[in-house]
Amino acid sequence: MSTAIHPTKSEPTSQTEQWLRMYRRMLMIRLFEEHVNDLYTRALMPGLAHLYSGEEAIAVGICEALRPDDYITSTHRGHGHCVAKGAALDRMFAELLGKEAGYCKGKGGSMHIADPDTGNLGANAIVGGSAGIATGAAFAAKRLGNGRVCICFFGEGALGQGVLYEVMNMAALWKLPVVYVCENNLYNEYTHYNDTTAGDILTRARGFGLEAESVDGQDVRAVNAAAQKLIERARAGQGPSFLLANTYRFMGHHVGDVSRDYYRSKQEEAGWKTERDPLKLFGGFLGEQGIAGLDEMQAEVNAEIEKAVQFALAAPYPAVDKVDQDIYA
Amino acid sequence: MPEAAVATRELTLGEAVREALAEEMRRDSRVFVIGEDVAEAGTAFKVLSGLVDEFGPERVLDTPISEAGFTGIAVGAAMTGMRPVVDIMFGDFIGLTMDQMVNQAAKVHYMSGGKWKVPMVMRATLGATRRSAAQHSQSLHAWFCHVPGLKVVLPSTPYDAKGLLKSAIRDENPVVFFEDKMMFRFKGPVPAEEYTIPLGVADIKREGTDITLVATSSMVHVALGAAKLLEEYDISAEVIDPRTLWPLDEKTLIDSARKTSHVIVIDEGYGRYGATAELASVIAEGAFFDLEAPVKRMGAMHVPIPFSPPLEDVTVPTERTVFEAARAMCG
Numbered sequence: 001m002s003t004a005i006h007p008t009k010s011e012p013t014s015q016t017e018q019w020l021r022m023y024r025r026m027l028m029i030r031l032f033e034e035h036v037n038d039l040y041t042r043a044l045m046p047g048l049a050h051l052y053s054g055e056e057a058i059a060v061g062i063c064e065a066l067r068p069d070d071y072i073t074s075t076h077r078g079h080g081h082c083v084a085k086g087a088a089l090d091r092m093f094a095e096l097l098g099k100e101a102g103y104c105k106g107k108g109g110s111m112h113i114a115d116p117d118t119g120n121l122g123a124n125a126i127v128g129g130s131a132g133i134a135t136g137a138a139f140a141a142k143r144l145g146n147g148r149v150c151i152c153f154f155g156e157g158a159l160g161q162g163v164l165y166e167v168m169n170m171a172a173l174w175k176l177p178v179v180y181v182c183e184n185n186l187y188n189e190y191t192h193y194n195d196t197t198a199g200d201i202l203t204r205a206r207g208f209g210l211e212a213e214s215v216d217g218q219d220v221r222a223v224n225a226a227a228q229k230l231i232e233r234a235r236a237g238q239g240p241s242f243l244l245a246n247t248y249r250f251m252g253h254h255v256g257d258v259s260r261d262y263y264r265s266k267q268e269e270a271g272w273k274t275e276r277d278p279l280k281l282f283g284g285f286l287g288e289q290g291i292a293g294l295d296e297m298q299a300e301v302n303a304e305i306e307k308a309v310q311f312a313l314a315a316p317y318p319a320v321d322k323v324d325q326d327i328y329a
Numbered sequence: 330m331p332e333a334a335v336a337t338r339e340l341t342l343g344e345a346v347r348e349a350l351a352e353e354m355r356r357d358s359r360v361f362v363i364g365e366d367v368a369e370a371g372t373a374f375k376v377l378s379g380l381v382d383e384f385g386p387e388r389v390l391d392t393p394i395s396e397a398g399f400t401g402i403a404v405g406a407a408m409t410g411m412r413p414v415v416d417i418m419f420g421d422f423i424g425l426t427m428d429q430m431v432n433q434a435a436k437v438h439y440m441s442g443g444k445w446k447v448p449m450v451m452r453a454t455l456g457a458t459r460r461s462a463a464q465h466s467q468s469l470h471a472w473f474c475h476v477p478g479l480k481v482v483l484p485s486t487p488y489d490a491k492g493l494l495k496s497a498i499r500d501e502n503p504v505v506f507f508e509d510k511m512m513f514r515f516k517g518p519v520p521a522e523e524y525t526i527p528l529g530v531a532d533i534k535r536e537g538t539d540i541t542l543v544a545t546s547s548m549v550h551v552a553l554g555a556a557k558l559l560e561e562y563d564i565s566a567e568v569i570d571p572r573t574l575w576p577l578d579e580k581t582l583i584d585s586a587r588k589t590s591h592v593i594v595i596d597e598g599y600g601r602y603g604a605t606a607e608l609a610s611v612i613a614e615g616a617f618f619d620l621e622a623p624v625k626r627m628g629a630m631h632v633p634i635p636f637s638p639p640l641e642d643v644t645v646p647t648e649r650t651v652f653e654a655a656r657a658m659c660g
Binding site for chain 2: 073126130138166
């Protein structure tokens with residue numbers, strides 16, 4: 001079983017190394033999700049799968065700016081956040097297949113990957129459900145003086161949840177080191193966010209006194225730059241902030257959501273996939289910089305993922321008598 | 330202080346709760362109190378008066394009126410190294426915290442395969458007859474009993490309140506601790522030396538041979554009063570307080586039922602689908618062949634708690650109604 005690899009390195013690295021690291025991590029997420037799609041459609045994966053494809057630059061750009069011991073909270077569309085924070089692919093796949101070797105011994109599944117070793121407080125299947133947890137982790141970090149920062153990832157659907165505003169208010173009152181990252185992929189499940197979201201999103205956060213800005217969520221370098229600034233700010237005790245990352249969900253709400261014409265056009269999807277694919281955009285940029293070897297990297301990552309999938313498929317299910325273990329600590 | 334004075338020390342239930350918190354906060358710097366008006370105000374019931382003077386506003390933390398938000402913050406803080414004690418002024422407000430307690434606090438440990446823990450306490454109140462009407466009078470503890478991953482504690486005396494709260498704070502799991510708001514000034518002996526009471530151990534509040542009255546929180550005193558009335562009719566009632574509804578000390582309940590053959594279960598929560606239903610079925614399943622009558626359940630009447638005093642008074646079991654039910658059963 002491979003061990004988690006932290007995407008961030010404490011020693012200084014060259015710009016090229018950092019770019020390649022980010023590209024590799026984005027590629028890992030994209031190919032991971034393609035394999036999830038494949039496993040799911042071949043009926044090898046039970047349950048639900050909400051793919052992060054198209055949004056990779058956000059998780060990677062932000063987690064690249066974190067320390068290994070910083071915290072994240074994730075969402076039902078959380079595979080990307082977990083991989084970006086350093087999750088091992090084999091244990092991810094094992095969890096998705098409900099196997100004992102998975103991150104949560106098969107008890108959590110796709111929507112609940114959690115891992116203390118990489119600071120992952122857990123993916124959450126309640127929309128906006130981790131806003132309190134993230135803010136509480138920031139609260140503890142401040143009280144314990146350990147210098148950690150927490151990133152609260154959520155989709156724009158969570159803007160409809162009142163608890164988000166309750167905790168942003170307290171985070172601002174108490175100057176907590178938390179960054180709320182709103183991934184606006186345009187759709188609350190099957191409904192365009194324009195139909196659910198009044199007013200201006202950033203104004204909502206600014207109303208509580210949070211530093212708030214938006215960023216092109218398809219541009220990993222822009223996301224990383226914005227994240228670095230907001231994370232440093234939080235670490236320096238200057239309080240919470242809100243980053244609106246504009247992005248697009250390439251696939252359906254979940255893997256089975258294939259007939260999407262009633263809520264968005266194929267033309268719209270094709271436009272994003274051809275013009276605004278974060279991997280293509282970043283790959284193109286790296287090419288312009290004269291950085292080669294991306295194809296070889298793709299082959300390597302693919303092989304790594306294939307291996308992880310095989311590990312998960314071969315791994316045993318938990319023994320049935322484990323069902324009532326881990327309810328109480 | 331002379332030893333005799335220590336041994337006879339009497340505290341109110343509110344003082345016992347405050348003393349438990351203060352001791353645990355001295356013992357462990359990770360423990361902190363969070364809620365509405367907990368600091369200078371010492372809560373609406375003044376239970377926490379003076380706590381902020383010793384521990385400061387960082388550890389006795391006033392919040393906005395955002396029950397879901399600060400409960401959620403407590404969950405996250407508990408996961409990452411703190412030990413929060415959340416104060417929910419009226420138990421009726423737990424509805425606002427339900428996602429944080431039921432979908433987050435209760436499930437984090439299991440969903441993470443046992444990796445993350447949520448060592449937090451939520452203190453809330455229960456109890457009617459304070460003339461506070463339908464949104465400030467309910468006893469909703471059964472809601473939490475339904476959820477795996479939570480523990481639920483209902484102390485009935487100052488002694489139990491202190492010992493159980495200390496155990497709850499030291500527990501590695503989310504524990505919901507319900508105090509009867511009508512009992513904050515109820516006095517009882519509390520030893521000066523340190524002690525804890527383990528969660529999951531019932532207490533026999535009165536020994537008897539003819540009927541078992543299983544009662545929780547405020548209803549323990551109703552049952553004890555009824556037991557006195559029953560004495561005049563030569564009916565010897567045993568009163569058992571489970572003290573924690575989960576974990577539940579099934580053995581003590583069943584043993585008593587097998588001994589007396591008659592059981593009434595009394596709880597201030599709603600009867601329908603309530604705590605009494607679970608307690609009664611545990612007893613019926615465990616002592617069926619020793620029972621001479623079906624286990625009787627007595628809970629709050631299935632109405633929103635009314636404001637008008639004569640109406641409110643008939644919604645909850647009383648010494649008189651319990652006495653009458655027991656007499657009829659043993660008749």
